[in-house]
Amino acid sequence: MSASTLVHLLLLLLAAAAATSFTPTASASTDAIDRNSSLTGNQTLVSAGGVYELGFFSPAGADDGRTYLGIWYASIPGPTTVVWVANRQDPVLSSPGALQLSADGRLVILDGSNATVWSSAAPTTGNITARAAARLQDSGNLVLSADGSGSDEQSVAWQSFDYPTDTLLPGMKLGVDIRAGITRNITSWRSPSDPSPGDVTFKLVIGGLPQFFLLRGDERIYTSGPWNGDILTGVPYLRAQAFTFEVVYSADETYYSYFIRDPSLLSRLVVDGAATQLKRFSLNNGAWSSFWYYPTDQCDFYAKCGPFGYCDTARSPPCSCLPGFVPRSPDQWRQRDWSGGCVRATNLSCDGTGDGFWVVNRMKLPQATDATVYAGMTLDQCRQACLGNCSCGAYAAANNSGGVGVGCVFWTVDLLDMRQYPIVVQDVYIRLAQSDIDALNAAAADNHQRPQKSKLIIIVVATISGVLLVAAVGCCFWMMKKTKAQRKRQSDDTASSVPPSTADFQLPYRVRSQPSLSPVRGQQPDEVSGELRYAGEKDVDLPLFDLDVILAATDSFAEHKKIGAGGFGPVYMGVLEDGQQVAVKRLSQGSAQGAREFMNEVKLIAKLQHRNLVRLLGCCIDNDERMLVYEYMHNQSLDTFIFDEAKGRLLRWQKRFEIILGIARGLQYLHEDSRFRIIHRDLKASNVLLDRNMVPKISDFGIARMFGGDQTTAYTRKVIGTYGYMSPEYAMDGLISIKSDVFSFGVLVLEIVTGRRNRGSYQPELDVNLLGYAWMLWREGRGIELLDDALGGGFHHSRALRCVQVALLCVEAQPRNRPLMSSVVTMLSSDNAVLPEPNEPGVNPGMTTSSDTESSRTRSATANYVTVTRLEARSTGHSSL
Numbered sequence: 001m002s003a004s005t006l007v008h009l010l011l012l013l014l015a016a017a018a019a020t021s022f023t024p025t026a027s028a029s030t031d032a033i034d035r036n037s038s039l040t041g042n043q044t045l046v047s048a049g050g051v052y053e054l055g056f057f058s059p060a061g062a063d064d065g066r067t068y069l070g071i072w073y074a075s076i077p078g079p080t081t082v083v084w085v086a087n088r089q090d091p092v093l094s095s096p097g098a099l100q101l102s103a104d105g106r107l108v109i110l111d112g113s114n115a116t117v118w119s120s121a122a123p124t125t126g127n128i129t130a131r132a133a134a135r136l137q138d139s140g141n142l143v144l145s146a147d148g149s150g151s152d153e154q155s156v157a158w159q160s161f162d163y164p165t166d167t168l169l170p171g172m173k174l175g176v177d178i179r180a181g182i183t184r185n186i187t188s189w190r191s192p193s194d195p196s197p198g199d200v201t202f203k204l205v206i207g208g209l210p211q212f213f214l215l216r217g218d219e220r221i222y223t224s225g226p227w228n229g230d231i232l233t234g235v236p237y238l239r240a241q242a243f244t245f246e247v248v249y250s251a252d253e254t255y256y257s258y259f260i261r262d263p264s265l266l267s268r269l270v271v272d273g274a275a276t277q278l279k280r281f282s283l284n285n286g287a288w289s290s291f292w293y294y295p296t297d298q299c300d301f302y303a304k305c306g307p308f309g310y311c312d313t314a315r316s317p318p319c320s321c322l323p324g325f326v327p328r329s330p331d332q333w334r335q336r337d338w339s340g341g342c343v344r345a346t347n348l349s350c351d352g353t354g355d356g357f358w359v360v361n362r363m364k365l366p367q368a369t370d371a372t373v374y375a376g377m378t379l380d381q382c383r384q385a386c387l388g389n390c391s392c393g394a395y396a397a398a399n400n401s402g403g404v405g406v407g408c409v410f411w412t413v414d415l416l417d418m419r420q421y422p423i424v425v426q427d428v429y430i431r432l433a434q435s436d437i438d439a440l441n442a443a444a445a446d447n448h449q450r451p452q453k454s455k456l457i458i459i460v461v462a463t464i465s466g467v468l469l470v471a472a473v474g475c476c477f478w479m480m481k482k483t484k485a486q487r488k489r490q491s492d493d494t495a496s497s498v499p500p501s502t503a504d505f506q507l508p509y510r511v512r513s514q515p516s517l518s519p520v521r522g523q524q525p526d527e528v529s530g531e532l533r534y535a536g537e538k539d540v541d542l543p544l545f546d547l548d549v550i551l552a553a554t555d556s557f558a559e560h561k562k563i564g565a566g567g568f569g570p571v572y573m574g575v576l577e578d579g580q581q582v583a584v585k586r587l588s589q590g591s592a593q594g595a596r597e598f599m600n601e602v603k604l605i606a607k608l609q610h611r612n613l614v615r616l617l618g619c620c621i622d623n624d625e626r627m628l629v630y631e632y633m634h635n636q637s638l639d640t641f642i643f644d645e646a647k648g649r650l651l652r653w654q655k656r657f658e659i660i661l662g663i664a665r666g667l668q669y670l671h672e673d674s675r676f677r678i679i680h681r682d683l684k685a686s687n688v689l690l691d692r693n694m695v696p697k698i699s700d701f702g703i704a705r706m707f708g709g710d711q712t713t714a715y716t717r718k719v720i721g722t723y724g725y726m727s728p729e730y731a732m733d734g735l736i737s738i739k740s741d742v743f744s745f746g747v748l749v750l751e752i753v754t755g756r757r758n759r760g761s762y763q764p765e766l767d768v769n770l771l772g773y774a775w776m777l778w779r780e781g782r783g784i785e786l787l788d789d790a791l792g793g794g795f796h797h798s799r800a801l802r803c804v805q806v807a808l809l810c811v812e813a814q815p816r817n818r819p820l821m822s823s824v825v826t827m828l829s830s831d832n833a834v835l836p837e838p839n840e841p842g843v844n845p846g847m848t849t850s851s852d853t854e855s856s857r858t859r860s861a862t863a864n865y866v867t868v869t870r871l872e873a874r875s876t877g878h879s880s881l
Contacts, residue, residue: 030046032136039056046136061192068091068092068195078286081288084165088189088197092109097109132146166187166195168268174255183204186202186270199216199217200214214271225364228398234417236364243261243267278294297313304417307414307416309325312419316672319338348433356432357383357437361424377408386429393414393431394430583630610665611695611697633691638752656752658694660753671821679705679737681703681721684722714736725743726743728813750804771811774807786804812841
């Protein structure tokens, strides 16, 4: 053997020996390492139950060889979901990396050159034994125990749960441990390929009442609201049956934590740096779904309405001044710039006697990190203490657990980040000059007395009207009797029947006093007679057409007169005797809609007048025939244009934009400006008609709902509408609100812009519909690719993208995060309006193929068409975050 060969062999042996020194004795099935083992290369630890896995990884998109030690879910298919990173600021650049347990009880990461890259903090206990070991638990916690037991809390020398990265797992604490000197925050990754700390953090801010803040750098984006002993007042809705939430507030430590009752449910709380949001994800059917996120609406953004202002999403605009306060800058306030907030209408006297308090309820407490807290005071003592301090502007109970307010918190600083909810949260007592309180009390008393005065006026008017009505009826009866006799004489003379003259009435009609009606399928006799009773009411003012007139106008429903069909039945084009063109909707005997839907449309649309709503001219009820007569729309329905390649080219960008804006204005009228609040429930392309000038008009109010007074939501046992346009909360839970229509509008806008139906698959490998496809392109900055090819190059790029962004805002998962239609009209009309960034759309139900005319008209909410697991909160004495 030559000398060179011998030297080469010796070098190989030395290299093998060196490599052996870093080879762990732990196998891939092990859940722990000790002083006699290590973890290197592709080797991993797996928790005993197979839930979590620890090892070295390279982030997706990182092509520079960086590796990190992390923990991820072990049994989830698809991309790795990392929940913790040890060396997020110190990647291993020289592979392979190795994890070892040092003699002084620290976990260390070594690189390929045996240099220390990272080490854990010094052990919190000094009794490190030779049996010390680090074990990965099924909770996702990597626990270093001094004696290797892994179960005795006293032996814990270090644990990963004390050093979270961007994810909060069940059992983790978010807050401050004063005894141990540990602050636990979660901070976003810098980018999907870089786990180093980004600039978005969710953290506890101590002082006053505990409160959690989402920050981008030093800028406050969102806050949970102060903890009041029962809830975090900024998240009063969020409760879940599967979760237990907890806030601990003591002298030693303050933290938030959550637990999952069902260990098979996987859920995580994540700081998303790209969206600047706090998100909760739950694993459903092998994929992560967003359970909720904050901020979710415009009122969630920190101090949206400035000092002494409060936000309410049920109002438009959402910002108002507290009672006794006025806008600091009325001009800015009118321009929807509320950052300047409000100032007192009347200065305080500060003598302890000239001031008082006005209570505002259902409030998110003002930011309380700078407030003063007295745990032992009663509310009356708190009131006196506030009056005795000239700087004190408000007070509230510090602890509201059990529904009884105890303790005291008062503010000597500006009141910031207040919000009013439709449910009970907490009362805040605002200090005002006594003159302002007197004025507010007088206004409240006047509002209370006004209904009493109105009742008296109604009684008087009703009495007078009754007398006049009796006289009028008697007169009309006499005139009708006389007219009938005259007509009979004319009939006898001419032996022929002459139809009523159109000169006497706007449209020909007849009134039947004792009609002979046969039942309509699925309809009770009393419902049929009720139709006529209603159709004859004077407040409807809707003519009843004679069947003979309808038959003459439509050539007895000739096939060549048929212009369409829907859930109600066929639609025919007709011409009345005076030459007016009409569209006649004829209730089919096999229609899923019946008399109830028929009269619903009569009652609703007869009272509505708007340029963008179709006009109902009258109806016809004759035996089992039910017909609605509309103004004729020369260009038929919108879907015949946008989903047809040839006709789609006739709709250039400007016309599509005008159609979108017209539909938005029609919905705004229904939701906010009409006498009653109307929820359409079936807004879709085929229910938008186009007149001679291509002006859009919303039609088909058969399943619409009318809300009165302050009603904003309702539940229904029947989910009726059209798959592909239904909002998730309506399709799955039967929850109806104006935000249901807003969701449908968002779907419709995307269809108009793209020329594609929502119900289809646009990425077969991802199985996403139009909403998912639009969201994917928008998130990647490729929203312009959504535009219909039929548009060619003639469109306004920024306005087109604005329409896409507005549509995505309308189809967000959380109803309260969708804008009001008045805001939609503003966002569409103004090229200078600032739009929030949209979030991932809600899950749109229904199959992925078929037309939008397929409707779920009568599906009961209890039927097994869709199985949904709904998480609802029933936690006692705990916060929900």
